[in-house]
Amino acid sequence: xxxxxxxxxxxxxxxxxxxxxxxxxxxxxxxxxxxxxxxxxxxxxxxxxxxxxxxxxxxxxxxxxxxxxxxxxxxxxxxxxxxxxxxxxxxxxxxxxxxxxxxxxxxxxxxxxxxxxxxxxxxxxxxxxxxxxxxxxxxxxxxxxxxxxxxxxxxxxxxxxxxxxxxxxxxxxxxxxxxxxxxxxxxxxxxxxxxxxxxxxxxxxxxxxxxxxxxxxxxxxxxxxxxxxxxxxxxxxxxxxxxxxxxxxxxxxxxxxxxxxxxxxxxxxxxxxxxxxxxxxxxxxxxxxxxxxxxxxxxxxxxxxxxxxxxxxxx
Ligand SMILES: Nc1ncnc2c1ncn2[C@@H]1O[C@H](COP(=O)(O)OP(=O)(O)OP(=O)(O)O)[C@@H](O)[C@H]1O
Numbered sequence: 167x168x169x170x171x172x173x174x175x176x177x178x179x180x181x182x183x184x185x186x187x188x189x190x191x192x193x194x195x196x197x198x199x200x201x202x203x204x205x206x207x208x209x210x211x212x213x214x215x216x217x218x219x220x221x222x223x224x225x226x227x228x229x230x231x232x233x234x235x236x237x238x239x240x241x242x243x244x245x246x247x248x249x250x251x252x253x254x255x256x257x258x259x260x261x262x263x264x265x266x267x268x269x270x271x272x273x274x275x276x277x278x279x280x281x282x283x284x285x286x287x288x289x290x291x292x293x294x295x296x297x298x299x300x301x302x303x304x305x306x307x308x309x310x311x312x313x314x315x316x317x318x319x320x321x322x323x324x325x326x327x328x329x330x331x332x333x334x335x336x337x338x339x340x341x342x343x344x345x346x347x348x349x350x351x352x353x354x355x356x357x358x359x360x361x362x363x364x365x366x367x368x369x370x371x372x373x374x375x376x377x378x379x380x381x382x383x384x385x386x387x388x389x390x391x392x393x394x395x396x397x398x399x400x401x402x403x404x405x406x407x408x409x410x411x412x413x414x415x416x417x418x419x420x421x422x423x424x425x426x427x428x429x430x431x432x433x434x435x436x437x438x439x440x441x442x443x444x445x446x447x448x449x450x451x452x453x454x455x456x457x458x459x460x461x462x463x464x465x466x467x468x469x470x471x472x473x474x475x476x477x478x479x480x481x
Contacts, residue, residue: 169228170195170314170345171216176225177369178211185211186222187369193362198336198346200360202353202449204457207366209349210247213318216347217244229314240268243312247319247349249303253292257283257302260291261309268310281305282331297324304332308339315339317348321355333359353450365453367460377449384455385447390417390428393441400437404428420444 171193178186186208193199201209214220215227218234229237251260258274265271278287281301286294291302300323307315320336321329329352336359340346350356356363357377364374373380390406392415400415401408406428407418417428425444432439 168195169193170197170230171199171347172226172228173212173216174226176212176215176222176227178208178215178220178222184369186215186225188225189366189370190225191364191371191374193345193347195345196340196343197361198340198348198359200356200363201347201349201366202351202356202363202453203366204461208369209366210318212366213316213347213349217242217316219244219246240270240310241313243307243310243315243317245303245307245315245317245320247322249306251291251303251306254290256288256290257294257298257305258287260302261305264306264309270311271309272311274305274309277305277309278302280308280335282328297328300324301328301332304335308335312344314345315347317346319349319351321350321352329355353448353453357449363449365456367457368464372460373452373456380452381447381449383452385449385451386455387419388421388444388446390420390425391415391441391443391445392417392428392432392437392439393443394437394439396437396439400435401431404431 169192171191173189173191176186176189189208189212191199201212203209211220215222216229216234227234230241255263257278261274261277265274275284275287278284281304283298283301283305286298291299294302300321304317304320307317317336321332324332333355336346336348348359360377362375363377363380364371366372373384375383393413394415395413396415398408398410398415401417404417406420409416409418420428422444425442429442
């Protein structure tokens with residue numbers, strides 16, 4: 167398969183801040199790639215480097231085999247995280263305006279229908295709700311029927327039904343062969359849409375893979391959550407690891423067939439509980455585990471650097 171979006175060892179600093187510390191990824195034609203990671207991890211900076219709106223200090227970026235600054239912009243769709251179109255145009259006028267920037271563009275009304283705003287075409291942008299505004303912005307990104315789409319947090323602020331509309335739209339784009347790079351804080355969104363997910367932490371991609379592979383590798387074990395005020399010692403000699411967490415006991419590694427045995431132990435020991443939930447690990451567990459590891463590594467690095475500086479001062 168042909169790589170359509172590539173970043174190789176991309177570095178970017180803003181003053182003292184290291185936004186990207188060697189980020190590399192490769193997205194194939196027709197793939198949906200989801201970038202996840204904590205606030206400040208560098209997702210937007212990477213998207214900006216890939217779309218030519220910021221110059222990396224080092225490393226290379228290629229889109230459709232070219233530099234983002236020379237690639238045919240008609241083939242790209244870019245939804246920035248912050249997008250402020252003119253306020254006093256209606257949703258339809260706005261899309262018509264963006265359509266006018268291209269030699270060939272889609273019908274604004276068809277795009278409005280795609281983003282679930284068929285009834286809001288005459289409303290001024292400033293009078294749309296936050297979620298409706300975001301949907302218009304998604305529409306503006308798709309007006310030129312791009313081959314490659316960069317969507318920086320496309321569904322932020324959109325209600326659950328609207329989010330599903332956008333998800334279906336992205337699935338249709340992917341089914342039609344469009345390559346999509348999206349950033350998100352919504353793990354359900356990443357798990358549903360992305361063929362592959364990359365976790366960016368502290369400026370570099372610390373893990374990449376299909377959601378399933380990431381969950382198998384980093385997601386940990388299943389969890390049986392027992393809503394109870396009891397202390398973990400109530401279950402201390404159980405055959406499974408038990409942790410206390412937010413007013414509950416979390417019993418790990420329990421197969422569905424073993425839940426009954428745990429319930430019997432709870433009843434035998436008179437442990438009162440108000441609810442039981444069993445869950446397999448998911449992408450959120452991967453995110454929490456890897457982001458935690460990256461944060462620990464960062465803190466260690468800062469501690470080591472501070473120690474070395476202090477040693478230098480006293481030497
Ligand atoms: N134009 C800029 N000037 C100075 N610092 C910047 C600039 N853009 C980004 N940064 C810094 O670079 C780091 C990475 O920011 P970036 O916006 O790429 O993160 P992000 O992963 O997209 O975060 P979020 O999830 O909050 O959107 C942050 O520390 C941020 O403060």
